[in-house]
Amino acid sequence: MVSDLFDRIKSDKGPLGKWADKAEGYYVFPKLEGPISNRMNFNGKPVVTWSINDYLGLANHPEVLKADGEAALEHGMAYPMGARMMSGHTKYHEQLEQECAEFVGKEASYLVNFGYQGMVSAIDALVSKDDIIVYDMDTHACIIDGVRLHAGKRFVYRHNDIESCEKNLKRATKMAEKTGGGILLVSEGVFGMRGEQGRLREIVALKEKYNFRLLVDDAHGFGTLGEGGRGTGYEQGVQDGIDVYFATFAKSMAGIGAFFAGDKDVVQYLQYNMRSQMFAKSLPMPMVKGALKRLDMIRTMPELKDKLWDITNALQSGLRDAGFDLGTTQTCITPVYLKGDIPEAMAMVHDLRENHGVFCSIVVYPVIPRGMIILRLIPTARHTIEDVNETIKAFTAIREKLSNGTYKRIAEAIMTA
Numbered sequence: 001m002v003s004d005l006f007d008r009i010k011s012d013k014g015p016l017g018k019w020a021d022k023a024e025g026y027y028v029f030p031k032l033e034g035p036i037s038n039r040m041n042f043n044g045k046p047v048v049t050w051s052i053n054d055y056l057g058l059a060n061h062p063e064v065l066k067a068d069g070e071a072a073l074e075h076g077m078a079y080p081m082g083a084r085m086m087s088g089h090t091k092y093h094e095q096l097e098q099e100c101a102e103f104v105g106k107e108a109s110y111l112v113n114f115g116y117q118g119m120v121s122a123i124d125a126l127v128s129k130d131d132i133i134v135y136d137m138d139t140h141a142c143i144i145d146g147v148r149l150h151a152g153k154r155f156v157y158r159h160n161d162i163e164s165c166e167k168n169l170k171r172a173t174k175m176a177e178k179t180g181g182g183i184l185l186v187s188e189g190v191f192g193m194r195g196e197q198g199r200l201r202e203i204v205a206l207k208e209k210y211n212f213r214l215l216v217d218d219a220h221g222f223g224t225l226g227e228g229g230r231g232t233g234y235e236q237g238v239q240d241g242i243d244v245y246f247a248t249f250a251k252s253m254a255g256i257g258a259f260f261a262g263d264k265d266v267v268q269y270l271q272y273n274m275r276s277q278m279f280a281k282s283l284p285m286p287m288v289k290g291a292l293k294r295l296d297m298i299r300t301m302p303e304l305k306d307k308l309w310d311i312t313n314a315l316q317s318g319l320r321d322a323g324f325d326l327g328t329t330q331t332c333i334t335p336v337y338l339k340g341d342i343p344e345a346m347a348m349v350h351d352l353r354e355n356h357g358v359f360c361s362i363v364v365y366p367v368i369p370r371g372m373i374i375l376r377l378i379p380t381a382r383h384t385i386e387d388v389n390e391t392i393k394a395f396t397a398i399r400e401k402l403s404n405g406t407y408k409r410i411a412e413a414i415m416t417a
Helices: 005-011 016-022 062-075 091-103 115-124 141-148 163-178 198-208 264-274 285-300 302-321 342-356 385-403 405-417
Strands: 039-044 045-049 108-112 134-136 154-157 183-188 213-217 244-248 258-262 335-337 359-361 370-377
Touching: 005 062, 045 342, 045 385, 062 244, 062 264, 062 285, 062 302, 091 108, 091 258, 108 115, 108 264, 115 141, 115 183, 115 213, 115 258, 115 264, 134 141, 134 163, 154 163, 163 198, 183 198, 198 213, 244 302, 258 264, 258 385, 302 335, 302 385, 335 385, 335 405, 342 370, 342 385, 342 405, 385 405
Parallel strands: 134 154, 134 183, 183 213, 213 244
Antiparallel strands: 039 045, 108 258, 244 258, 335 370, 359 370
16 A cells, blocks of 8 residues: 655654644744844844854944945846856856965855755765765765765764764775775865864875875854964864865855865866756856955955854853853854753743843754753854953853753743643
């Protein structure tokens, strides 16, 4: 008997989907309103906003708005109309690729429309069935999905554990000797949940013992780390050891799009073999010209990165002084670790937003282990010390209620009502 495909979907909505009736529109798919900034409106009230990917505060910068608006007025959102390989190629796409490559110290670069889509497609293009992938177990979902497409063998190592990484490189080497393939090692420059830098220096050093190529997803490092914001590879002094460098425009540049950078022959191979780009419409001109303007501002306005780190340091030192556990973050990403279940987390976040005017992302199971709550804060150059002080005061208040069982009682009352 053939089952109706939708029977499973109706009976099992998934670990997050099962909370949709109670969570949608507030805890998930929330609607922040007003200009993108450190303070926005949520549920009819002003809140300090710590969940916007706008590290350098460029989203509503007057120069950025002017560049975006002029490009949209001149070209509209449709141009260039077509895939780049067939009819959507322009000198501005080439200019942006050249400037991105120069900025991150690589020979060439290739634009992609979306970071997630691009990473999945790049991994698929870079490896054949005879090749072996070795990757960090905590890499972003786009990397995991790219690895899933791989028809060959893959080995996963414990997060940021170089001993485990080397063990799996040994296994991959033995396997590659049998298949005749190569090895691709994938890490992140900055791990987006915990805020830890990938151990790129130690990974690059392993090239002296093992023959592999290194792909680094530096979505959160680009613009925030290293000389002039050139990324985690520069921060750790190993940019030359990164064979394929990836960064997105969606974080520090507050835009859409991404790029891969590396040796010219490798980049050219991606141009002609990444299916997600070969068969997709070209990145629209306002996004291309807007990215050129944003990149120029990163190069010429180091005070943006300095302000970001002033706020980051004030926020993180203030939270630690107040006794909060931020784990091992080494970047702007600021995770606050608490203990509690999902209903408690929902009651706590409701209190934080409604009564304290602070909006940040909440992370619970299955993204992290059961019994753990992460309140994840993303500081930006738009934030102020006043924002920091208000937030630390609010976090101190909700921690007390979490520890004395107030949120558990509220949650139980809601669940049984």
